[in-house]
């Protein structure tokens with residue numbers, strides 16, 4: 001299942017056998033196939049912890065007719081074959097892609113997914129970095145049975161006009177038929193309904209239908225009261241329902257007014273964590289229960305928000321944030337790229353693809369209150385700044401209903417503060433420099449206001465300190481849990497007591513694996529700034545954060 005609720009009541013899902021055969025294809029792999037389930041990244045398989053190469057995941061199943069395959073995430077290049085014939089290819093581990101195979105003769109078929117996690121000239125976003133690009137099928141795979149026409153891209157955006165809630169609904173119908181035909185599509189969004197009657201669907205074409213539906217008796221979504229509604233689109237051919245598509249959403253409205261981010265008209269105070277989508281030995285194929293546990297731990301620390309550093313997350317995690325009441329900053333994949341990397345010929349196409357897929361696939365989640373991009377990328381040069389403006393405009397065109405921002409490096413000289421809807425600053429006082437946090441927050445928020453960011457909300461999108469799990473020392477040297485707890489406590493007080501700041505995202509929730517090239521600065525090849533370690537064992541900072549967040 002790609003989601004935590006059924007996406008279809010009419011469209012048939014085909015269950016694949018649970019076990020897949022994984023075969024490594026390059027040097028450094030295994031000399032024999034192994035059995036595994038998916039999602040699973042190969043770093044969790046004995047002997048493949050540091051394998052950089054290609055591997056094939058194969059499964060056989062019985063089916064026929066028109067089949068649609070949905071791949072939630074393959075890390076980070078994917079080539080997909082059905083009975084040896086390529087049916088799909090994709091770049092990027094963090095967004096889904098699909099493939100449709102028609103006239104498949106009924107019988108036993110082989111699905112083969114070849115994943116590749118080698119860095120290379122054709123990869124502008126997955127590069128050596130302060131996190132690890134795992135290899136394999138990191139999110140679920142679905143097989144569906146289609147008819148001659150089917151629905152995709154059901155999107156719902158909500159707004160409140162003079163007290164009247166409205167759902168702007170859009171859905172796309174696709175034809176797999178060689179004749180033009182007439183269809184109808186019935187949509188519902190909570191209590192609001194609409195019938196698109198007698199629509200012309202061109203042969204082998206598609207039709208995008210949209211309507212703005214006023215809604216009655218709306219209970220808005222908020223983290224304190226995560227009210228959710230179902231949206232559904234039903235395809236009717238000759239009056240007979242032949243396909244459907246469901247998604248969940250919530251009636252809520254995000255606005256930036258002056259230096260405040262408002263949710264349903266009320267100012268937000270963000271108390272959050274940066275969370276990489278990894279879990280100890282499971283890597284980026286995080287089991288569902290571990291996702292739930294992470295949210296339980298963050299809520300136990302009195303947090304109300306999470307930033308999906310530095311890429312789009314598993315839609316099941318976003319479903320949990322919708323349902324358990326966590327606000328989400330979701331961002332397009334990028335971290336710490338210098339100008340030369342941003343000018344890579346594939347940078348823009350790969351960024352645009354990731355942004356389009358992220359917004360199309362995740363835009364209905366009420367928990368997502370802001371879109372981010374270009375974390376700590378080059379923003380002090382004209383070329384860099386131009387790319388920031390390009391990325392902001394892209395996100396605004398894809399979804400005008402949410403503010404956009406970027407987490408800027410802890411330095412002065414940025415040329416892009418005027419262009420975002422929210423000023424977001426990554427600051428590391430008492431860790432990367434000995435400045436008193438209150439002094440530094442004051443200095444940087446003042447600098448932001450004087451350099452194009454005046455009058456806008458300010459989020460401290462990263463702040464934190466390292467602490468190695470189990471490393472205790474009453475002298476509180478750096479890397480001791482005691483020192484980390486002390487630094488984080490002072491950082492949170494400095495940010496949440498500062499009048500210009502609308503919130504904080506601590507760096508980070510849990511320790512995470514990084515590329516070997518970062519080892520000098522990352523003991524154990526881990527980014528040890530988690531308040532829990534990679535197995536979610538709490539450090540002293542856990543209690544410090546819990547108490548500090550309770551104060552605001």
Ligand code: ADA
Nearest residue numbers: 130335375376426462527529
């Ligand atoms: C940066 C970056 C994070 C991580 C962090 C750190 O701000 O955005 O990905 O590298 O610093 O640990 O230094």
